[in-house]
Amino acid sequence: MNETRAAQPEQDERALVLAAQRGDRTAFRALYEAYRDRLNSLIFYTLGDAVWAEDVLQIVFIKIYKGLPGFRFQSSLMTWMYRIALNECLNQQQRRGAAHVPFEEILGSGDELDRAAPPDLAHADRERREIITQAVMELSPKLRAVVVLKYVEGLSYDEMAQVLDCSAGTVASRLSRALRQLEARLRPFKRVL
Amino acid sequence: MKCWRINLRRDLVRYVTDELPADGVRRVEAHLLDCGDCRDAVAHLRSGQRFAAQLPRVKPQGDAWGRIEAAIDREDARREPATGGVGWRAVGFGPRLAFAAVAFVLLLSAVFIALHRRAASEEEPAGLPSFAAADWREFQPVSISGIGSNTKPHVVAEGYVSEVRIDEKDGDLTFKLVDNLDAQDRFIVCEIIEPIRLQPPAAGSRVRVYGVSRYDAERDHNWYEVHPVLNIEVVKK
Numbered sequence: 001m002n003e004t005r006a007a008q009p010e011q012d013e014r015a016l017v018l019a020a021q022r023g024d025r026t027a028f029r030a031l032y033e034a035y036r037d038r039l040n041s042l043i044f045y046t047l048g049d050a051v052w053a054e055d056v057l058q059i060v061f062i063k064i065y066k067g068l069p070g071f072r073f074q075s076s077l078m079t080w081m082y083r084i085a086l087n088e089c090l091n092q093q094q095r096r097g098a099a100h101v102p103f104e105e106i107l108g109s110g111d112e113l114d115r116a117a118p119p120d121l122a123h124a125d126r127e128r129r130e131i132i133t134q135a136v137m138e139l140s141p142k143l144r145a146v147v148v149l150k151y152v153e154g155l156s157y158d159e160m161a162q163v164l165d166c167s168a169g170t171v172a173s174r175l176s177r178a179l180r181q182l183e184a185r186l187r188p189f190k191r192v193l
Numbered sequence: 194m195k196c197w198r199i200n201l202r203r204d205l206v207r208y209v210t211d212e213l214p215a216d217g218v219r220r221v222e223a224h225l226l227d228c229g230d231c232r233d234a235v236a237h238l239r240s241g242q243r244f245a246a247q248l249p250r251v252k253p254q255g256d257a258w259g260r261i262e263a264a265i266d267r268e269d270a271r272r273e274p275a276t277g278g279v280g281w282r283a284v285g286f287g288p289r290l291a292f293a294a295v296a297f298v299l300l301l302s303a304v305f306i307a308l309h310r311r312a313a314s315e316e317e318p319a320g321l322p323s324f325a326a327a328d329w330r331e332f333q334p335v336s337i338s339g340i341g342s343n344t345k346p347h348v349v350a351e352g353y354v355s356e357v358r359i360d361e362k363d364g365d366l367t368f369k370l371v372d373n374l375d376a377q378d379r380f381i382v383c384e385i386i387e388p389i390r391l392q393p394p395a396a397g398s399r400v401r402v403y404g405v406s407r408y409d410a411e412r413d414h415n416w417y418e419v420h421p422v423l424n425i426e427v428v429k430k
Binding site: 025028029032036037038040041044045050051052053054055057058059061062063065066091092095096128129132133135136147148150151152156157169172173175176178179180181182183184186187190193 | 203237242249254264410
């Protein structure tokens with residue numbers, strides 16, 4: 001029963017892909033709706049700029065549309081789309097030259113942050129997310145990608161390996177390094193996080 | 194002292210993310226009883242994971258579907274003549290492509306008529322002809338290296354013409370715009386298409402190009418274009 005339930009969304013997605021491959025614009029739009037936020041997250045965390053990310057999101061969906069007739073279900077649609085998105089981010093960064101804003105420049109020191117009492121919970125929550133987001137942005141692109149794929153997108157090691165075109169062991173090693181670096185960076189803010 | 198059980202240390206991250214098989218979990222937990230170094234490592238990984246798990250999903254601010262669909266329409270319209278149309282109709286693109294093609298032809302006809310009316314009613318300006326209906330001041334100035342961040346459909350870009358080519362397939366005329374004739378790694382491809390009869394600029398000249406911004410994502414392309422070019426002003430011959 002559970003297997004049937006789990007298989008249903010996959011079948012629905014397959015049907016959508018097949019319809020989109022036949023030129024059904026409504027089916028393609030359904031795929032866009034299903035993956036828009038997920039791809040935007042990955043692109044945003046890779047590029048570090050919300051406006052740029054939205055521009056790239058459009059390019060990615062156009063590439064997906066153009067590539068869809070050649071998609072043969074040899075990988076999952078999700079990992080295929082993520083690969084297109086990451087490749088496009090790489091293209092865009094090479095074109096533009098990636099901007100880098102030092103972590104400390106954005107946050108100030110840990111002491112300063114500790115002294116500032118949050119005026120309300122919503123503000124504190126937003127501030128907490130910003131601190132974590134900036135710390136993730138400070139990771140190298142490879143480490144950042146595994147963190148986002150794992151903790152924002154919920155991919156398994158094997159799925160991440162497909163997206164990143166490397167072995168699951170490499171993914172594990174990158175994730176281990178990423179978590180240790182995050183811990184070290186955010187240790188001073190542990191009390192507010 | 195650093196633990197030398199390399200294989201077990203490698204498994205710690207999978208242990209922390211709950212993706213280690215049961216026998217692996219037993220092995221790691223037995224090892225953790227004796228190894229303070231690995232217990233510290235697990236504590237750090239768990240702490241890092243607690244932070245990472247708070248990372249929010251970032252939704253786009255606007256709905257880009259309209260722009261994506263417009264780009265798809267343009268792409269389909271562009272692809273139709275190149276593929277002879279038969280292949281796309283066979284996979285169900287017929288009515289939409291036909292509609293897009295008709296719209297495209299109507300648009301180009303309007304441009305053609307506007308150009309000829311101007312030519313008939315006004316003295317032909319010196320140099321390159323211009324597209325009468327457009328207000329060039331409305332076009333978004335973009336640099337060659339910065340066109341990637343542009344969000345406006347109508348742009349004006351200035352640069353040197355590094356090469357001029359005629360497409361063998363469709364006869365369209367393209368030229369490359371660069372900042373520096375000696376370093377051409379960054380460029381914009383500008384395409385003059387019928388019926389906007391613009392004279393191509395001379396290679397080596399500096400020009401200001403007005404037109405529609407687009408990204409060509411075709412294999413082996415992946416570049417920004419001004420397509421179609423609507424006007425060219427020669428800055429320096």
